[in-house]
Amino acid sequence: MSFVHGLLGSSAGQSGEAEVITGWHFMQTPLAPLSADSSSAVMQINDSSDEDWDGYFAIKFLFGMNTVSTSSTPPQIILNVGTGVGGGIEDSGSHGYSGKYHTMFEKHAGTSEYWGIGGKGNSWPYNISIYPSHSRSGFSARSTAHGELIFWNIQDGDGASSSSFKLWTLSMCALDYDGNNMAGGQNQYNASGICEFTTGLNNIYLRAGSNLKAGSYCYAYGLKDDR
């Protein structure tokens, strides 16, 4: 077992650390706040030479998401990752039904609560009841879903040998203060999932099953350790 540390004392195997590592760092803007509805915008971050992910073991998306959907069935979140260099995303086309994504969730809506499986062996977190807010009649234009999505273990400790898969957690609130006239309008979710990749991730890609509405945004933050 290796024992690496920053500011610990004098136990065997511990040594000083030259550089102080601080907490979450701003990394990129996967989606700048939309000034208008968009038919193409996504929340996307890539490892590249000018935005190097080296040293980060976790990446966090803080996002707000609203869609143009007026369907009685609210759209769902779609999450994909990629291991290719240069922005390649392993979307449903290349994944198909290869079974790389497994999801669980806990949902609170008013006085009800529910736990379940949001998909196993799918091309993204399938059938998970996380709804972005939307534009259906009766919903406020300000009813945006807000969430914190964290990918852990993105690079297996920056080179350390590991066979562990990639793990994500999501806490999200889809709240509408105008009432509960539609499923998904006032829900709180805690979800997590596994992507069956052991190679370090180079791309994270978050969107909705409908076009994003003006005001949607996403900022990305990274967390380092010394492994």
Next chain:
Amino acid sequence: MPSFGDSALIHVGTIQTTNGTTETLSFTDISPDYRHLSFIITGAFDYDTNAPRLCGFWMGDGSYDTSASYNRGLCWGYNTTSARFGDNRQTYATMGYLPNTQSSGTSAWKTGFIGVIQGTIWNYSDSAKATTVTYTCQNPYENATQVEGGSTATYPYWVWGWANYRVANVVDHFQFRAVTDSIDFVQGTKISLYGFTQ
């Protein structure tokens, strides 16, 4: 001394297993320079069974306290099942679950699946206060036979929990491991500590 505008979190230490035979993740001589400690654990156990394994932690000043010093509370669940639990004056504090994965075992939960535990150790450096730990735990994993669309998904646990270390002292020791038996972590299991500046 920190100044306004400094980062709130400073990396204190990371332990990552580089083999498959490590049973404990321990910090000793933790610096008292911070108000609270944030921690993140990612990993799994190398064991052949089809349910996640209960994890525990121990704290202390100069050693790991294994006496009846821990009050505990948690809620947890999987699939459509949930439960709440609490007790006091126990000899260890619970810290959620991590998956058991072993590719060669008869239960054969798929190797590579891991869980995550996040939390905060409150007031660890204040000798006048009891230390409290809060945490969340998520294990989004499934049996290999279920991965390709099997109908039964039983054990992707989630946990929200809390524990109070009743002794009012400075905590400079912290240990995390399976509660029972001698169970190895899979290689790559990791814990990181970050201190909140004050």
